[in-house]
Amino acid sequence: MADNRGRAVTIDPRTRIFFLLIGNLFIVFAPTQAVEAGFVLFFLLAAVVLGAAPQALKTAAAYLLLIVLQAFSAGWTRMWWGMMLFTFSQFMTMVLPYALLAVILVSTTKVSEFMEALYRLRVSKKLVIPFAVMIRYAPAVLQEFAMIRDAMRMRGISPSLFGFVRRPLETVECFYVPMLMSAARVADELSAAAVARGIESKARRTCLVPMRFGIADFAFLALLVAVLVVEIVINITAPI
Amino acid sequence: MLRYDDVSCTYGEADRPSVQNVDLSIGEGRCVLLCGRSGCGKTSLLRICNGLIPNFYGGRITGNVLYRDKSLLGMPVSDIVGIAGTVFQDPKTQFFTTDATSEVAFGVENLAVEEEKLRGVVDGAFRAMNIEALKERSVFTLSGGEKQQVAIASIYAMNPAIYLLDEPSSNLDHDAIGKLAHIIGRLKSEGKTVVLAEHRLYYLRDVVDDICYLDGGRVVRRWTTGEFLAMRAGERRSLGLRTMNLAEESPRVQRTASGAECLRLEGVAVFYGKRPVLEGIDLRAEKGECVGIVGKNGVGKSLFVRALTGLHGDCRGTFTVNGRAAGRRERLKRAYLVMQDVGYQLFADSVEEECRFGLGGVSDKAVAEVLRRLNLHGERKKHPNTLSAGQKQRLAVAVGDVSGKDILVFDEPTSGQDYESMLLVSGLIGEQCGKGKLIFVVTHDYEFICETCTRIVHFGEGGIKDDFTLDGKASGRRKPREIFMEEERLPGMFADEPDGND
Amino acid sequence: MCIDPSVARVGYVNNQRKLFMAEENRRLDARDLITIGVFSAVIVVLIFVGGVFFAINPVLTFWTPAACALLPGPAFLLLAAKVRKRGVIAICGLVVGLVVFVTGMFWGIAVGYVVLGALGDAIASSGGYGSFARNAVAYILFSLSFCISFIVFFTNRSYWLSSMASSSADEAYFETMIAAAREWILPVMIAGTVLSALLSALVGRRLLKRQFEKAGIVS
Numbered sequence: 025m026a027d028n029r030g031r032a033v034t035i036d037p038r039t040r041i042f043f044l045l046i047g048n049l050f051i052v053f054a055p056t057q058a059v060e061a062g063f064v065l066f067f068l069l070a071a072v073v074l075g076a077a078p079q080a081l082k083t084a085a086a087y088l089l090l091i092v093l094q095a096f097s098a099g100w101t102r103m104w105w106g107m108m109l110f111t112f113s114q115f116m117t118m119v120l121p122y123a124l125l126a127v128i129l130v131s132t133t134k135v136s137e138f139m140e141a142l143y144r145l146r147v148s149k150k151l152v153i154p155f156a157v158m159i160r161y162a163p164a165v166l167q168e169f170a171m172i173r174d175a176m177r178m179r180g181i182s183p184s185l186f187g188f189v190r191r192p193l194e195t196v197e198c199f200y201v202p203m204l205m206s207a208a209r210v211a212d213e214l215s216a217a218a219v220a221r222g223i224e225s226k227a228r229r230t231c232l233v234p235m236r237f238g239i240a241d242f243a244f245l246a247l248l249v250a251v252l253v254v255e256i257v258i259n260i261t262a263p264i
Numbered sequence: 265m266l267r268y269d270d271v272s273c274t275y276g277e278a279d280r281p282s283v284q285n286v287d288l289s290i291g292e293g294r295c296v297l298l299c300g301r302s303g304c305g306k307t308s309l310l311r312i313c314n315g316l317i318p319n320f321y322g323g324r325i326t327g328n329v330l331y332r333d334k335s336l337l338g339m340p341v342s343d344i345v346g347i348a349g350t351v352f353q354d355p356k357t358q359f360f361t362t363d364a365t366s367e368v369a370f371g372v373e374n375l376a377v378e379e380e381k382l383r384g385v386v387d388g389a390f391r392a393m394n395i396e397a398l399k400e401r402s403v404f405t406l407s408g409g410e411k412q413q414v415a416i417a418s419i420y421a422m423n424p425a426i427y428l429l430d431e432p433s434s435n436l437d438h439d440a441i442g443k444l445a446h447i448i449g450r451l452k453s454e455g456k457t458v459v460l461a462e463h464r465l466y467y468l469r470d471v472v473d474d475i476c477y478l479d480g481g482r483v484v485r486r487w488t489t490g491e492f493l494a495m496r497a498g499e500r501r502s503l504g505l506r507t508m509n510l511a512e513e514s515p516r517v518q519r520t521a522s523g524a525e526c527l528r529l530e531g532v533a534v535f536y537g538k539r540p541v542l543e544g545i546d547l548r549a550e551k552g553e554c555v556g557i558v559g560k561n562g563v564g565k566s567l568f569v570r571a572l573t574g575l576h577g578d579c580r581g582t583f584t585v586n587g588r589a590a591g592r593r594e595r596l597k598r599a600y601l602v603m604q605d606v607g608y609q610l611f612a613d614s615v616e617e618e619c620r621f622g623l624g625g626v627s628d629k630a631v632a633e634v635l636r637r638l639n640l641h642g643e644r645k646k647h648p649n650t651l652s653a654g655q656k657q658r659l660a661v662a663v664g665d666v667s668g669k670d671i672l673v674f675d676e677p678t679s680g681q682d683y684e685s686m687l688l689v690s691g692l693i694g695e696q697c698g699k700g701k702l703i704f705v706v707t708h709d710y711e712f713i714c715e716t717c718t719r720i721v722h723f724g725e726g727g728i729k730d731d732f733t734l735d736g737k738a739s740g741r742r743k744p745r746e747i748f749m750e751e752e753r754l755p756g757m758f759a760d761e762p763d764g765n766d
Numbered sequence: 767m768c769i770d771p772s773v774a775r776v777g778y779v780n781n782q783r784k785l786f787m788a789e790e791n792r793r794l795d796a797r798d799l800i801t802i803g804v805f806s807a808v809i810v811v812l813i814f815v816g817g818v819f820f821a822i823n824p825v826l827t828f829w830t831p832a833a834c835a836l837l838p839g840p841a842f843l844l845l846a847a848k849v850r851k852r853g854v855i856a857i858c859g860l861v862v863g864l865v866v867f868v869t870g871m872f873w874g875i876a877v878g879y880v881v882l883g884a885l886g887d888a889i890a891s892s893g894g895y896g897s898f899a900r901n902a903v904a905y906i907l908f909s910l911s912f913c914i915s916f917i918v919f920f921t922n923r924s925y926w927l928s929s930m931a932s933s934s935a936d937e938a939y940f941e942t943m944i945a946a947a948r949e950w951i952l953p954v955m956i957a958g959t960v961l962s963a964l965l966s967a968l969v970g971r972r973l974l975k976r977q978f979e980k981a982g983i984v985s
Contacts, residue, residue, distance in 0.1 A: 048873050112824035115919055119872050126870025136366040150799060150853070154861045157803025158810065160362055163404055165811040168608070174575045175609035178601055179622040179663070194611075194622055196969055200840050201977055202608045203808065205649055207841070208848065208983045209607075210357050211804040215797035217358035219320050220350040221418065222374035224796045225342035232369040232382045320797065613976045649981035 035074065037141035039241040040129050043070070046248045047125040053255050060121060061091075067124050076131040083124045090117045135159055140231035153223070161210065165203070172202050266290040266313070266426055266457055271327035272481075273312055282308040284481040285327075292425075295448065295458040295471050300478035301504045302652070302682045306461035308481070310428045313459070314350045315341040331426065346375060348426040349419035353434050353680065355411035364398045364406065364414045365390075371422040389421035393447060407561055409440025416447055427451055429460045433467065434680035437561050438708040438748060441467045463682045465508040466711070469493070477503060506683045506711055510749055513714045514741050515734035517694070522552040525587070526670060526702040532581030534564065534571045541567050544727050545581070549719075551670075554693055554703040556713045558747060559723035565706050568723065569673045572704070573599040586670065599671040600664035604679060606656045609663075610648040615640055618648055618659055619666050626666050634662045638692070654685040661692060672696055673704040678712045690716040710748040720744055798849050799857070805845035806861040812837035813862070817912070828916060828951055832958040835909035839966025840973050842905050843898075847974060847984040850895040852887070855904055859883015863911075874918050878911030902967040909963035913956055920952055 047067060054060040064087060071080030094113040100106025133141075135156065142152045173183040176198045181187060188195045268288040274281040283305045290296050298306035308317065317323040319341045329336045331347055349371075352358045361367045369386045377385060390396045395413050398406065406414065412432060419427065429448075433441045445467040451458055452471060462468065475492050477485040485503075487495070493508055500507070507513055525548060532545040541564040549555060557565050570576035572583075574595030583590045585598045603609055612618040619631040635641040638658045643651060648659055657677060664672050674693070678686045686709075693703050693716050707713060713720070720743070722730040734740045794802075817834040820826040826833075846854060863879035886904030893900035978984050 044868070052873070108824045112827050115827060115916075118919060119870075119915065122872060123870030126868055130868060134366070135362050136369070150794060150857055151860050151864070153796065153799040154803035154806055154857055155864055156360065157800050158807045158861050158865065160360060160403075161804050161807035162811055164356075165808055169815075171603070171605065171608045174570070174601070175603065175611075176622075177575060177596060178573070178609060179611070180597075180667075181622045191622075197973070197977070198611045198622070200969075200973055201611050204841060204844055204973075204978065205607055205981065205983065206605075207804050207808050208844070208978075211801040211848075212797075213352065213354060213357035214360070214804065215800040216316055216320055217350075217352050218360050218800060219341050219796055220314055220316060220345060220352075221360075221371040221422070222342045222345040223360075224340070225345075225374045225376070227374075227376035229373045230376050230379050230382060231373060232366065232379075232386060234379065613980055647977070647981040649983070 034240075035244060036235060036237050036241045037133050037137045038145060038235075038237065039244055040074070040133055041138075041141055041145070042245060043248065044125050044129045046252055048122055049252055050255065051121045053252075053259050055259060057117075064121050064124060067121070067128065071124075071128045074128060074132050076128045079127050079131040080124060083120065083127050087117065087120045087124070090120065134233070136231070137233050137235075140233060140235060143229070143231075144235065157214065161214075164210075165207075168203055168206055172199065175202065265292055265330075265332065266459070267330045268309070268312075269328040269330060271309075271312060271325065271329060273308055273317060273323055273325045275308075275317075276322040280481075282481050283312065286481075286483055288476065288483060290457055290459060290474075292457055293452060293455045294473045295452050295468075296460070297465070297468055297472045297475045298459065298461045298478060299463070299465065299475060299505055300682075301684060302463075304478040305481035306478050307430055309478075310350065310430050310459065310461055312337075313344075313426070314348050314428055315339060315344040316350075342374070345371070345422060345424070347424055348428055349422055349424035350428045350430065351412070351416050351419055351432050353431045355408050355415055355435060358415050359403050359411065362403050364395075364401045364403065367403065367414050368418045368421050371418050375422060385421050385423075389417040392420060392450065393417040407440070409436050409443065409561070412436060412440065413443065413447065420451075424456075426457045426459065429458065429462070431462055431680060432460070433462065433464045436708075438710075439560060441708075445471055463506060463680070464709075465506050466510045469508050477505070501683070504682060504684045506686070510710055511745075513711050515714045515717070515736075515744060517554070517714075517716060517718055517734065522550050522700065524551045524700075525549075526551045526553075526585065528582075528584040529572075530582045530584075532571070532579060532583065534567055534576065534579040536564075536567060536578070540726070542723070542727055547721065547728070547731070549702050551700040551702055552697045554697050554705065554716055554718045556717035556720045557704055557706045557723065558708070558713070558720060559729070563723045564726075565723050566675065569601060569675065569704060569706055572671070573601045573673055575601065598669060599673060600667065600669040601673045601675065602657060602660045602664065602677065604676040606653075606660050607649070609660055610656060613647060614645055615648055615651070615659060616644040619662055621663075623663075623667050630666055634665050637695075638662050638665075654681060654688055657689065658692060661696070665696070669701075671702045671704070673706070675706045676708070677705065678707065678709045686712055687715065710744065713744060720747075722747060792851060794849075794851050794853055794857070798851060798854070801849055802845065802854060802857050802861065805841055805848075806858050806865075808841045809838040809845075809858065810862055810865050812841060813912075828955055829958065831909070831912035831916070831955060832962040834912045835906075835959050835963040836966050838909075839905055839963065839968075840970035842908065843901055843967060843970035843974055844978060844984065846890055846895045846901050846904070847978070852891045854887065854895070855890055855908070856884040856887035859886070859908060859911075872915035872918070874914040875911055878914040879908070882907040882911050898967075898971050902964065902971075905967050905970075906960055906963040909959055909966075910956065913959055916955060917952065 047063075050063045051060060054063060064084065068080055068084055071077055090113045093109060094117060097106050097109035097113060101110050139152055139156050142155075176183045179198070181191065181194055181198055183195075183198075267290070268286045271283055271286045272281050273283040286309065298309060300306055311317040311321060312325060313329055313336060315336065318325060325337060336344055336347070359367055360370050365386065368389050369382060372382060372385055390399055393413055393416060395410070395417060398410055398414060403411070412435075433444060436444065441464070448458055448468070448471045460468070460472070469489065472489050475487045475489065476483045489508075497507070497512060527547070527549045529545050529547040532542070533540050534542040545568075557569065559565050567576060571579045572595065574592045577592050583595060585594065588594075590598060610618060612621040615635065616631060619634060620626045632641065635644055638661065640655060640658055640662060643655065648656060651659065661672070677689045681689070690712065693705065697703055705717060717734060719733045720731070721728055730743065732740060732743055734744070813834045816837040817830045820830040820833040842858075845858060859879045860883065863876040863883070866879060867873060867876035886907040889907070890901050890904040895901065974984065
């Protein structure tokens with residue numbers, strides 16, 4: 025995740041998490057695509073205010089492109105490729121607003137802030153610890169892929185689809201054995217290191233990043249909840 | 265004062281105790297080195313102190329461990345962490361968070377230090393370790409040495425009275441080891457007690473007070489640093505210990521070159537992305553040579569060997585192997601890289617199978633022969649993962665051997681290995697040289713170079729900075745010392761670069 | 767060097783014999799949680815690596831769940847075999863679900879991982895995490911989470927039609943087309959995912975037997 029530089033307004037990470045949740049509900053209850061597009065615009069505005077403008081703009085550009093693609097392919101649904109493109113673009117436009125919300129959260133929140141926010145929301149250690157480790161270790165898995173690829177080539181086994189078709193059993197073993205052996209070793213060593221730095225301490229851990237729920241947070245959350253209520257009421261009274 | 269009082273310990277189901285009747289008193293502010301062969305019990309002694317035995321690694325302990333007359337045994341680990349902090353071997357696997365600041369804060373946060381004080385404590389740790397430039401940096405851009413410094417800062421922030429360091433230098437390069445020595449000195453000057461388990465000893469010369477030698481779980485000898493330095497080299501070697509004084513060592517391998525050219529590089533440039541990392545490389549090497557590749561982190565040593573072995577394709581210039589132009593594919597066939605993390609290149613479910621895996625047409629006789637020669641025949645039915653680090657390395661060499669490669673490249677083959685394992689690697693390389701192979705070794709280990717290499721290629725400034733034979737002439741003795749010892753005298757002077765390509 | 771933490775631990779304090787922990791440790795401790803984290807990372811990366819090529823391709827989008835199910839099986843089974851405590855798969859599902867949610871994939875998938883992960887955990891734990899059949903069923907359920915976005919998509923008529931109203935020249939044709947697509951795509955997609963997950967689990971069983979048990983990683 026990212027650092028705090030360039031953020032115009034500071035709001036609590038918990039508020040950002042609620043924004044992701046409630047924003048998702050906005051889209052779920054959006055009666056038409058036009059309303060949905062309106063919400064996407066609102067998210068973009070929020071992204072600019074929160075300091076995630078560049079990342080959000082990229083997602084918005086993709087959204088726009090898909091809408092254009094959808095409109096174009098709608099005229100060609102008689103052709104198989106037109107049908108494919110239409111279904112695909114429609115599916116993607118369905119999914120992309122959620123991605124936009126996620127981009128806002130991820131690009132404005134440090135991992136440690138996110139963890140602390142989860143702790144303060146009374147999320148159990150049983151979820152927060154594995155999640156933190158997951159974020160820490162996932163990029164390392166990708167680095168390991170590179171090493172394993174080297175090792176396979178050294179052995180004359182091609183790390184490609186073609187190589188797999190030619191020698192499926194060997195390729196499968198080359199891929200999984202080093203990766204999972206390493207994962208097992210990392211799990212043990214990381215556990216020892218974490219235990220030796222007090223992860224099992226019974227005391228409620230503290231956090232370096234100060235966290236305060238201020239007026240801006242209350243105002244923003246109130247706005248979100250109000251919009252959601254209005255939307256649901258409209259949905260119930262005038263179903264489409 | 266930290267006191268081990270008649271401590272013995274047996275792991276879970278092991279039949280032999282790993283520590284036996286150890287009595288040891290360590291005064292406040294002292295730095296004590298525990299040394300001995302792999303498996304002598306030095307790591308277990310640290311784990312008994314920090315509570316990982318029996319709380320993490322199951323085990324039975326008798327006797328007692330006392331700090332200021334308070335028993336550490338039976339305390340939960342989370343209470344011991346405020347008294348004794350531990351730094352582990354592999355900096356890669358002790359990071360819990362994704363940026364340096366959060367990592368340094370991690371331990372103190374667990375200790376539930378008040379939020380108002382946290383910032384000051386964390387900043388203080390960065391300042392004390394002299395790594396303020398690393399604040400907020402992503403873990404993924406830190407070099408191994410920088411990671412280790414951050415790991416120590418994280419312990420420092422928790423302010424324990426005792427520091428337990430478990431082979432902290434094994435994955436570090438020469439410069440980072442120099443900085444590590446500085447940090448240990450700093451801890452001592454603050455009155456901290458430091459207990460180290462270590463194989464590489466040279467960097468500890470000016471910081472260690474007492475040295476304990478363990479064998480079979482017992483402390484069998486003790487020296488002061490002065491006594492240790494006065495010990496004859498022969499005696500030290502017979503105990504399986506590395507030198508504490510690099511100046512004692514000088515290159516001693518002299519092989520007459522075979523005259524038969526194996527490899528020639530002309531005008532080679534290696535690129536990473538669009539950026540040329542190495543340019544204008546000309547190199548000629550003969551069969552039977554052992555070439556040490558040295559240079560600081562980040563100068564492109566690893567990239568060079570990856571290009572040499574055909575793993576990295578983005579390069580220009582001509583490679584010639586055995587008189588024939590060798591493109592990338594040909595080099596992949598002719599050369600073999602023994603990786604630092606050798607576990608990544610072992611795939612099969614038995615040692616025997618490993619020698620056949622992916623190669624096709626290797627006879628049982630050839631496999632048996634190579635395993636016997638590399639002293640692995642007794643382990644042939646075992647799973648490669650159950651072997652020791654040295655055995656894994658030999659197995660990787662066995663694979664290179666049966667697949668008939670002409671050029672073998674070793675990446676940091678001695679990291680984390682004791683003196684005798686180092687000699688074994690050295691002997692192994694000597695034997696492969698004798699068979700007419702060309703060997704390259706990427707290493708930071710001066711002692712190992714003295715024991716093994718016939719030639720040094722020094723990388724730096726975007727290419728080969730120097731290239732000389734270790735032929736017993738004055739220049740061949742002086743130059744490697746200049747590379748390793750001058751830097752060592754001035755630890756902390758050299759910026760630690762991220763080892764992006766290494 | 768890894769010793770089963772459930773082994774009774776006996777220690778001595780002040781030279782008096784004391785049992786540190788005699789009972790079997792059935793609750794998830796820090797080591798288990800970290801192990802779940804590491805393996806979840808592997809599983810997440812394998813899900814993404816398997817699926818990314820399919821997800822962005824119009825022709826192959828609907829095969830994404832099957833592609834995502836193909837790679838993580840061995841990691842999933844090894845995790846279950848290594849931790850063997852109640853909740854291991856449920857927490858893994860929660861972690862993967864949270865990642866899926868935070869990285870902006872359809873929320874239904876996240877809900878799927880949480881619910882189906884918990885269900886799979888109940889099934890696998892009934893066999894003490896030692897029965898291949900039950901662990902494989904848990905993995906298949908876990909993998910089906912990815913189908914949920916497509917199920918929502920295909921069963922939600924208004925979504926299909928909302929943007930069609932203006933542009934479709936031939937509405938009757940389009941309606942039949944959709945009906946047909948709905949009828950066969952979903953079952954084929956689910957069957958494909960089940961098969962793919964089963965294949966992955968079988969590969970996992972082979973690796974566990976041949977490699978990881980022999981290597982002492984799991985007993």
